[in-house]
Amino acid sequence: MSSNHSTITESLALVTMKANDLCNTVEDQLDVINEKLSSEEQRLSRTINNAKTQINNFIENDFKKEIPFYRISKNQELKVNGLLTPGTVGTPSNYSSRAGHYDFEIVAYTEHGVEPGNKHPEVQKMWNDLKSSVPKWNQPDFAIIRITAKDVADYPTDIKKSYSFYQWGITLNTDISYGTWIRAESGIVHFGYPSEETKVPTDGRWYERIIYGTDSNGGASYTVGPHFYLSKGASALIALPGVVAGRVPAGRWGYFERPIFEREQ
Template sequence: MSNEHTTITESLAKVATRANELCNSVDEQLSVINSTLTSEKQKMAAKTAELAAFTQAAVDESKVKIDALVDNGFRSEIPFFRVTKNQELKINGVLTPGTKGTPTGFANRASQYECEIVAHTQHGVDPDQKDPEIQKMWSEVHHTIPKHNQPEFAIIRLTAKDVADYPTVLSKCYSIYQGALPQNGIFTFGAWVKVEQGEVHMGYPSSDGSTRLPNDNKWHERMYSGSVLSGGAYYNFGPHFYLTKGASCLIALPGVVLGKVPEGRWGYFERPVFEREQ
């Protein structure tokens, strides 16, 4: 009886051992399966990300080609007309450096902003004899300095005065502009601008900083577009320049133009006489 009991005990022990071994084997297999699944998921995720990146790159490339086709092919043939006045920035009818005041046709909160002509384009003067700021403007915007240009236009310095009643909220710091301008399509707001000091925005200040102009002592072509919001009764204002207290910038050829002007094509645009002005 004792031997039989020992044999049964040993058998049960062997069964338990075998069961443990089997459980361990199952755990090991499950671990292998989980590891394989994790690896496959990672591979699939990587492939998905790769495919998404490839697709996005293809979409971006197509968009660039389409935009280039439209800009270089279609829009290059479109005549653009200006709706704002005095793109030359004459003050009191002249382009004389040192002249101060508000450029004709522009609104200006004169108690908070000062405008002064610093140079004009000097039609017919040899490039190396032109005002240094005129040379810098042409070379940085168009990479060449023309001897002749028509019409002549001015560079003005726009300065935000250090006065007690200057706005503390950037969206209230708008300076010269024109309007109201009736709008039933796309407008392009543009200018050549160089920031001298402080913070300067062209267009209503954006929270992402996209409207802020580089403070790098260089001239930049700057444009932004706005489309009609509602029917034929809509109107707009611009171009708007926002400056923090004490900031200053140089501006040339500001204006608002009908249509979407391609990059690199901002300059002087002719202005028709509109029916309501006759």
């Protein structure tokens, strides 16, 4: 009995040892499989990310360069009563404004054909900040205007209600871009509905600002824009504000031609 018992015990011990060896082998193989899977997942992730990068680069650097953009808002040059004369005061033509709350004045205009060093200092600063050089030639001429929010008793205390001037009832039947060149001089200034993203730094520099909008009603809607929001007493210089059909890439805001639409003929 003792001998048989010993034999059974040894057999069980051997089975246990073999089972442990098998478990260890399986665990080792699982580790190898997991390592291979992880490596494949990383490789697949890199492949997908590389493809995304190539597609995005193609869209931004090639495809969008071939898209013709056209303006759907009026008077991007910011003429006042048809003029670009510095010192002219008044709301730019084709714009609406709460005149009791804002003053508008043409500070300078670009002066096509004038030597860069002879242009108005603010015009030189604008070009240098945005394009790193001042062109002698540009078409068409356009104005820089100063918007000043008046320090009056009934001025809105909520920045979200302190929009300055805008254009009304622009047909919205495609994705659009609201854009401008802008320099905040004092106070709180926003281009677009106030948020941290729309606030313009008061650091003395000119900025390009572009905000995108989407047609959500299948062409049965309209937009109002572009909007500039200023706190009481604030002031800003702006140039080339407009609403453009399509999504204008960053760095490409400027003057856009505007067709004559059917309803205007």
